[in-house]
Amino acid sequence: MGQKLLSDGDTGYHIRAGEYMLGTHSIPHQDMFSFLSPPLPWTAHEWLSEVIMALVHQGWGLSGVVIFFAFLLALSCFLLFRMMQSDDSDILVSLLVVLLVGGAAQLHWLARPHVFSLVIMVAWYYILDQYQYQGRNLLFLLPLIMIPWANLHGGFMVGFILLGAYFLGNLLDAFFSQGEGRGESLPRLRGLGLAILACGAASVVNPYGFHILLFPFQLTSSKDLMDGVSEFLSPNFHEYYIKYFELLLFVLLATVGLSRYKLNLVEMILILLFTHMSLFSARYIPLFAIIVAPVIARRLTRVLRESDSGFARFVKQRSRNIAAIDDCTTGYLWPLAAVAAVVIMVHSGRITFQFDPKIKPMAAIEFLKRERIPGNMFNNDEFGDCLIYGAAPAYKVFIDGRLDMYGAERLKEYFKVTAFQPGWEKILEKYQISWIIFPADATLSRHLLIHPDWKLIYADEVTNIFVRNNAQHRYLMEKYRDVRPVVRDEKKGAA
Numbered sequence: 085m086g087q088k089l090l091s092d093g094d095t096g097y098h099i100r101a102g103e104y105m106l107g108t109h110s111i112p113h114q115d116m117f118s119f120l121s122p123p124l125p126w127t128a129h130e131w132l133s134e135v136i137m138a139l140v141h142q143g144w145g146l147s148g149v150v151i152f153f154a155f156l157l158a159l160s161c162f163l164l165f166r167m168m169q170s171d172d173s174d175i176l177v178s179l180l181v182v183l184l185v186g187g188a189a190q191l192h193w194l195a196r197p198h199v200f201s202l203v204i205m206v207a208w209y210y211i212l213d214q215y216q217y218q219g220r221n222l223l224f225l226l227p228l229i230m231i232p233w234a235n236l237h238g239g240f241m242v243g244f245i246l247l248g249a250y251f252l253g254n255l256l257d258a259f260f261s262q263g264e265g266r267g268e269s270l271p272r273l274r275g276l277g278l279a280i281l282a283c284g285a286a287s288v289v290n291p292y293g294f295h296i297l298l299f300p301f302q303l304t305s306s307k308d309l310m311d312g313v314s315e316f317l318s319p320n321f322h323e324y325y326i327k328y329f330e331l332l333l334f335v336l337l338a339t340v341g342l343s344r345y346k347l348n349l350v351e352m353i354l355i356l357l358f359t360h361m362s363l364f365s366a367r368y369i370p371l372f373a374i375i376v377a378p379v380i381a382r383r384l385t386r387v388l389r390e391s392d393s394g395f396a397r398f399v400k401q402r403s404r405n406i407a408a409i410d411d412c413t414t415g416y417l418w419p420l421a422a423v424a425a426v427v428i429m430v431h432s433g434r435i436t437f438q439f440d441p442k443i444k445p446m447a448a449i450e451f452l453k454r455e456r457i458p459g460n461m462f463n464n465d466e467f468g469d470c471l472i473y474g475a476a477p478a479y480k481v482f483i484d485g486r487l488d489m490y491g492a493e494r495l496k497e498y499f500k501v502t503a504f505q506p507g508w509e510k511i512l513e514k515y516q517i518s519w520i521i522f523p524a525d526a527t528l529s530r531h532l533l534i535h536p537d538w539k540l541i542y543a544d545e546v547t548n549i550f551v552r553n554n555a556q557h558r559y560l561m562e563k564y565r566d567v568r569p570v571v572r573d574e575k576k577g578a579a
Contacts, residue, residue, distance in 0.1 A: 086150045086437050089195040093444060093466045094485040095137075095149065096473025098130065098197065102138025105131060111291045115489060117472045119460050119480035120515075126489045127292055129299050132235040133197030147430050150437040153195040155423065156203050161186050162419075163206040164377055167213065173381040174388055175410065176403040181381045184335065187328030189370035192315075201239030202370055204229060208243050209374065212250050215275065216350060223279040227286040234287040234296060241300045242371060243283060249357060251276040253350030299488075308492040310365075319366040329362070329369050336376050343383040351379050439470060441546070448521060448547035449474040455541075457549075458556060459518025462501065467521055467547070482515065502528050519551045524570060533569060545570045 089095075097117065105111055111131050114123040128134070140148045161182050168178040192198065208229065214220040226243070233240040254276065258269035290296050303309065310316045319326050336355070340347060347355065354375050362372035388396055429435045439446055445467050452475055461482055463471060468484030483490055483498055490498075501508045504527070520538070522529050529548040532538040539557070541564040542549035548569065551557035 086154055086435075087440060089150045089153055089193060090146065090437060090439050091443070092194045092196060092485075093439070093469030093473070095146075095195045096439070096469045097484055097486070098134045099137050099141045099149065100472050100476055101128060101131075102134035102136070103141075105135050106138055115486075117476055117481060117484060118490075119482070124489055124491075126486065127295065127299055129238050129290075129292070129296055130197040130236065131291065132232065133200055133237060137195075137197075144430055146439070147435055147437045149195050151426055151430050151435070153199050156199045157193055160199075160202040160206050160374075163203065163210070164374060167206060167210045168378055168381045170210070171213070171217070171378060171382060172385070173378075174385040174400075174403050175407045176399060177381050177384045177388065179406070181377050181384075184328065184332050185373040185377050188332045188373040190328070191323075191325045192367060192370050197237040198239055198367075200236040201233070201242065202374070204233050204236075205239070205242055205246075205371065206374060208246060209378075212246055213378065216250060216254075216272065221275060223275055226279050227282040230283045230286040231289050235290050238300045238303070240287060244280070244287075245357070246354075247276060247280050247283065249353045250350055251280065253348070253353050256349050303488050306488070306492050308495050309487055313487060315367045316365050318363060319369060326366075329373070332373055332376065333359075336380055339380050339383045343387060345383055345386060347379070355379065439473075443546065444470050445521065445547040446470065446474065447544050448542060448549060451542050451549070452479060452521075455560065457519050457551065457560070459552075460516050462512060462515070462517045462520045462522075464502070464522055464526070465498075467523070471521070482517070502526070504528075504531060517552075518554075518556065519549065521547060521549045524548045529569075540564075540567050540569065543567050543569045 100117070101112075104116060105128075112126060112128055115126045116123070118124065137149055137152075140152045144151070164185060165178050165182045168181065169175065189202075208226065211222045211225060215223055226247075230240060230243060233243060251273065254269040254272045258273060261269060284297075287297060288294055292299075319329060321330060340355075358368065358372040358375045361368040388399060426435065441447055449471060452471075456478070461471075461479065463482050465483050465485055465487060468481040471479055471481050472484055483494070487495060497511045497514075499505075501511050520528070520532065522532075524543065524545060524547055529550075532548070532550045533540060537553050538550040539553050539561045540548060541551055541557075541560050551560055553561070
C-alpha cells in the first residue's frame with residue numbers, strides 16, 4: 085500500500101521546501117515557489133518536518149520518504165497497542181481495536197507532516213492517561229515533547245485540547261464530587277494547570293514565536309478554505325474508506341451503551357469533542373480513532389473477563405495463547421529485523437515508489453523540461469505540488485497545496501476561473517497568464533479545447549497544456565499543431 089502514501093502531491097512541495105532550508109540554512113518567511121509578486125508571507129509551520137523529509141529524500145529518494153512515513157504510521161499503531169496493554173486490556177481485544185483504528189485512519193495515510201502528530205499524540209495521550217488513572221506523574225515530559233511538536237506540525241494544538249479536556253474533567257469532578265473523589269481531583273488540577281502553562285511557554289520556541297499559536301485558528305476560521313478543500317469537509321459515508329470509521333462509531337456506541345461501566349467525565353468530554361471534530365471534518369477521523377480506542381478496549385476487556393459464556397471462554401483461551409506467543413519473543417528483535425529488511429530492500433532498489441504517472445502530471449513535467457514555455461502558468465493546486473517537486477525553480481506556480489498562504493481572496497479567484505464564473509478571463513489577464521496546465525478531465529480543459537484564444541500543445545490521459553493563441557507561442561503551436569486530447573477508456577485504457 086506504499087504507493088497510496090504518495091496519492092497527495094503535497095509531499096513534493098514539503099521535500100523541496102526542506103531542501104531550500106538546508107541549502108540556505110534559514111527558515112523562510114516568504115514564498116519562493118509561486119510567481120506572485122511581491123512574494124507572499126508564508127508561515128512554514130511544518131519546517132522541521134520538511135527538513136527531515138528533505139534529508140530522507142537526499143539519502144533514499146521518494147521510496148525512502150514513503151518507507152519512513154509507513155514506519156511512523158506503524159509506530160503509532162504499535163504505541164497505541166502498548167498503551168492499551170499497559171491498561172491491562174485483553175491482548176486479543178487490543179489487537180482487534182488497533183486493526184479497527186488503522187482501518188478508520190487509513191484515509192489520512194499520506195507521506196505528510198501530520199503523521200508526526202499521530203505518533204506524538206499517542207505518547208501524549210498515554211502520559212495523561214497514566215497521570216489520571218495510574219497516579220504516575222510524567223507530566224514533566226510534555227513541555228519537552230511540545231518543543232519539537234510545535235515545529236513539526238500544527239497538530240500540536242491537539243496537545244492543548246487533550247490537556248484542556250483532562251483539566252475540565254477534573255475541575256467538574258472536583259466541583260460535583262464529595263470526599264475522596266474531590267480529594268483526588270484537586271491535586272491533579274494543579275499538575276495539569278502547571279503542565280498547560282509550561283506547554284504554552286514551550287510552544288513558542290519556534291521561528292515564528294506567538295504567531296504559531298494563532299496560525300491554526302486563522303486556518304480553520306477561513307470558511308472559503310474549510311469549504312473548498314476536500315479533507316476539511318465532513319466525511320462522505322458513501323466512500324468505502326469511511327466504512328471503518330462508521331464501524332468504529334457503532335462499536336463505540338454499543339460498548340458504551342451496553343456496558344454497565346459508565347463513562348467518567350474525562351472520557352465523556354474526550355468522546356464528545358473528538359466525535360464532533362471527526363463529523364465536522366474527515367481529517368480528524370484518525371484523532372477520533374486514537375481517542376476512543378482505550379475507552380473501547382477497557383470496557384470490552386471488563387465484559388470479557390466477567391463473562392463465563394462459551395464464547396467468552398473461547399476468546400479468553402485464544403488470548404492466553406496469543407499472550408504466550410508474545411511473551412516468547414525476544415524484546416524488539418523481530419520488529420527491528422523487519423525494519424532492517426525493508427531498509428535494505430529500499431537501499432538496494434528492490435522497493436521503489438514514485439508519484440503515479442496515471443494520476444499525476446509526471447509525463448507533462450518532463451515535457452515542460454524539454455520545452456521551456458515562457459510566461460506565467462495557471463494550474464490546479466495538486467499539479468502545483470508536483471510542479472514544485474519536478475520542475476522548480478525553472479517554473480513557478482500559480483497555486484499549490486499551501487492554500488492557507490494564498491488566502492481566501494486568491495482561492496475565490498481560482499474557483500472563479502475553474503467554474504467559468506463571470507470575469508474569469510479578467511483574472512487570467514490580471515495575473516498575465518500565458519499558459520495553462522490542468523487535469524485532462526477537468527471542465528476547464530474541456531472548455532479551453534473549443535476556446536479560440538487557447539491552443540492545446542500537449543495532451544495525455546492525465547494532463548492538458550494550453551498556450552495563448554498569440555505570437556509569443558507561435559513556434560509551439562506550429563511544432564505541436566497535431567496534438568489531440570486523449571480520451572480515457574476505463575475498460576481499455578487511454579485511447
